[in-house]
Amino acid sequence: xxxxxxxxxxxxxxxxxxxxxxxxxxxxxxxxxxxxxxxxxxxxxxxxxxxxxxxxxxxxxxxxxxxxxxxxxxxxxxxxxxxxxxxxxxxxxxxxxxxxxxxxxxxxxxxxxxxxxxxxxx
Amino acid sequence: xxxxxxxxxxxxxxxxxxxxxxxxxxxxxxxxxxxxxxxxxxxxxxxxxxxxxxxxxxxxxxxxxxxxxxxxxxxxxxxxxxxxxxxxxxxxxxxxxxxxxxxxxxxxxxxxxxxxxxxxxxxxxxxxxxxxxxxxxxxxxxxxxxxxxxxxxxxxxxxxxxxxxxxxxxxxxxxxxxxxxxxxxxxxxxxxxxxxxxxxxxxxxxxxxxxxxxxxxxxxxxxxxxxxxxxxxxxxxxxxx
Numbered sequence: 001x002x003x004x005x006x007x008x009x010x011x012x013x014x015x016x017x018x019x020x021x022x023x024x025x026x027x028x029x030x031x032x033x034x035x036x037x038x039x040x041x042x043x044x045x046x047x048x049x050x051x052x053x054x055x056x057x058x059x060x061x062x063x064x065x066x067x068x069x070x071x072x073x074x075x076x077x078x079x080x081x082x083x084x085x086x087x088x089x090x091x092x093x094x095x096x097x098x099x100x101x102x103x104x105x106x107x108x109x110x111x112x113x114x115x116x117x118x119x120x121x122x
Numbered sequence: 123x124x125x126x127x128x129x130x131x132x133x134x135x136x137x138x139x140x141x142x143x144x145x146x147x148x149x150x151x152x153x154x155x156x157x158x159x160x161x162x163x164x165x166x167x168x169x170x171x172x173x174x175x176x177x178x179x180x181x182x183x184x185x186x187x188x189x190x191x192x193x194x195x196x197x198x199x200x201x202x203x204x205x206x207x208x209x210x211x212x213x214x215x216x217x218x219x220x221x222x223x224x225x226x227x228x229x230x231x232x233x234x235x236x237x238x239x240x241x242x243x244x245x246x247x248x249x250x251x252x253x254x255x256x257x258x259x260x261x262x263x264x265x266x267x268x269x270x271x272x273x274x275x276x277x278x279x280x281x282x283x284x285x286x287x288x289x290x291x292x293x294x295x296x297x298x299x300x301x302x303x304x305x306x307x308x309x310x311x312x313x314x315x316x317x318x319x320x321x322x323x324x325x326x327x328x329x330x331x332x333x334x335x336x337x338x339x340x341x342x343x344x345x346x347x348x349x350x351x352x353x354x355x356x357x358x359x360x361x362x363x
Contacts, residue, residue, distance in 0.1 A: 028244075029241055029244055032237060032240045032241055032244065033237075035237075035240075036233070036234075036236075036237035036240075039233045039236075039237075040230065040233060043226070043229050043230060043233060043357075046357070046358065046362060047222065047226045047229075049362060050208050050221055050222050050361075050362055051221060051222075053208075059362075060363070063358050063362050063363065064358070066358070067354055067355065067357075067358035070354045071351055071354050071355070074236065074347055074350060074351045074354065075347075075351065077240075078236055078239075078240045078343075078347045078350075079343075079344055079347045079348070079351075080340070084168070085166070085167050087165055087166055087167070088166045088167075088168060088173070088176065091165075091166070091176075092176050092177075092179075092180055095180060096180070096183050096184070096187070099183075099184070099187045099191070102187070102188075102191055103191055103194065106191050106192075106194065106195045107194065107195075107198065109195065109199075110194065110195040110196075110197075110198035110199040111198060111199075113199035114198060114199045114200070114201065117199065117200075117201045118201055121201065
């Protein structure tokens with residue numbers, strides 16, 4: 001762990017230094033294959049939402065649920081976020097929450113514009 | 123002047139009032155800026171390369187989110203019906219239209235490329251050069267396939283009269299949102315393919331072996347998975363909604 005704190009990556013290492021070291025604890029390949037399969041299943045299910053013409057609240061809920069599940073799997077396992085320290089996780093995953101404010105603002109704004117357009121152009 | 127900046131406990135002399143000044147704190151101007159940023163204070167227990175890639179991806183998240191929010195805004199505010207993506211992106215296979223099939227195949231291609239990339243990272247840390255390079259080339263090939271299918275999709279829509287300023291199917295904003303969002307994403311995939319090819323070449327010719335560090339494969343992988351991640355959101359909000 002201490003080696004990753006230092007800017008050692010430019011320094012040359014001999015292969016023997018790295019042999020047998022587990023400083024990069026990543027998920028094993030079996031987990032990758034499971035996640036890959038799961039992503040296939042989730043994608044198929046979100047495709048089937050469209051294929052079976054589900055509408056309304058059920059459609060939107062299923063789309064969001066499958067989307068978040070896929071995004072979570074990619075970030076946590078493929079991008080190794082689940083294996084990082086909390087400092088990095090917070091620095092990367094918390095700022096995007098600001099976007100929810102932007103979405104809320106723009107949604108109410110768009111709704112208002114829609115209303116005025118209906119009022120004046122129809 | 124007396125400088126009393128907080129000093130990490132480890133670098134503080136016990137029972138000494140004259141705490142040692144952190145390295146470079148007396149420097150001013152540009153030298154001071156460099157000294158401050160390069161001072162021995164690490165917040166993240168990862169290499170700078172990985173931290174910088176994450177911060178770049180965070181900024182890219184905001185760019186794509188702004189596009190998707192803009193798309194939401196024009197789609198919500200238009201009084202003209204939005205074209206039905208399920209029909210617009212249908213392909214005729216065997217005489218009958220299959221809804222959204224090309225987009226579904228593109229999704230599977232991109233997810234597969236993420237899978238091969240994840241395994242490439244794993245083999246890179248085991249210093250297996252042949253398998254790492256092969257898996258990265260497979261990833262790049264799948265990415266190129268994705269871009270090819272996107273070019274086909276663009277061509278089809280342009281032939282059907284979809285333009286950034288209008289289309290025969292409905293709301294005029296459909297075209298601008300479509301070309302902007304998928305175009306910017308396709309640009310990312312294309313750049314990623316080039317990036318992967320460059321890194322794969324260096325894996326093969328032993329460049330990282332000599333330096334004894336394969337982390338660039340993981341960093342390139344972060345970028346590639348991010349491209350896949352963005353597609354998850356585009357697929358959900360643009361194609362399925």
